Amino acid sequence: NKLMLKFRLLDSNSDFPSVNRDLIESTAIKAAKLAGEVILSGYGSINLQNDIISKIGSRDIVTNVDKASQTIIYDTINEVFPDHDFLGEEDVDPGIEASINAISNKVNSSNLWIVDPIDGTTNFAHAIPLSGVIIAYAENGVTLFGLIYDPFRDELFTAWKNNGAYLNNNKISCCLTNNLRDSVICSGSPPNIKSLDACLRGMLTLSPKVRTVRLLGSAAIMLSWVACGRITAYYEADLNVWDLAAGALIIEEAGGIVTDVHRNKFTLTTRNLVASNKHIY
Known part of the structure; x- marks a missing residue:
């Protein structure tokens, strides 16, 4: 798997970012795994009456674990790439307009990390083990690297632009269903x-x-x-x-x-x- 990863990183047909690919990927994986530990440690502990904050009504919520997960992701990335832009869900005010403005203000950034610290917060809060960490790296409006980590199954999905998609370093593909x-x-x-x-x-x-x-x-x-x-x-x-x-x-x-x-x-x-x-x- 390590050899496969090395060849993926050296693929001459890939879109190379302006900074070291190995460092982007390793930093993203480290951040996601640390966030996963935060999620697992908080899983099943949410008091549905006292530990949930409503963003806009009861259908859009956040917990302190979301915030702790984003903090550890930000700190991990910022330690390695202090000059890069960071767009995390928990830094954006609730509502459609705020979300549109948030990406509009940063879409053309030369180095942008885009993060959802717990995607599936309602599942997490209700102890349903279907949620994940999302980390993307983009340059000038184009996503070059994407990562989704499911801490409950320890499944790490990654992809570099023009370089295939992988689950725990094994190449994956969409299904062949044709109807x-x-x-x-x-x-x-x-x-x-x-x-x-x-x-x-x-x-x-x-x-x-x-x-x-x-x-x-x-x-x-x-x-x-x-x-x-x-x-x-x-x-x-x-x-x-x-x-x-x-x-x-x-x-x-x-x-x-x-x-x-x-x-x-x-x-x-x-x-x-x-x-x-x-x-x-």
Whole structure:
């Protein structure tokens, strides 16, 4: 696996970042694993009456573990790359407009880390082991490296642009399902009611035509599971850049397609997502 990693890092067909690739990847992995330890240590300890902070209503929440996870990620990255920009979910005010402004202000950064310290906070708070750490590294509006870490299964999904996608250093690819009737489709339950309505309408349309539709409560899990072939596709309205940047790259590098609902190619400002293998897209 170490030899495989070395060859991946030296692949001459890759898009090389402006700083050392080995250092970006090793720093991201260290940060994700440390955050995973924070998540596991706090798992099952959340008092649902006293330990939850509502951002905008009861459907969008944060816990002190989210904040502790982001702090350790930031500190780990900042120690190695003190001059890089950092965009973490817990630094952004609640609401769609604040999220749009946050990425708009940094999208053209020459060195930008994009982080969701716990994607799937509601699952985590309710002791449902479906959440993950998301870390992406971008330059000038392009994601070059993506990482999703599931601490409950100790599964580390990574991808470099133009260099394939990997799960614990083993190459992965999207599934080969080529028809809707055999497909497992995932969607979400976003906090915004209009966005929720869009997801539900999609479910009503798709459900009779597919094997099943699932709502797993974490973009990190659903994106990474599309990439490794466990599910066929995932769509959701009104997601943020910290939800999507890493997973979109991982799916593309696993041979999948990621666009918005109008078939426009994914960018860091995309907020609605369709991600699947190439056969049912």
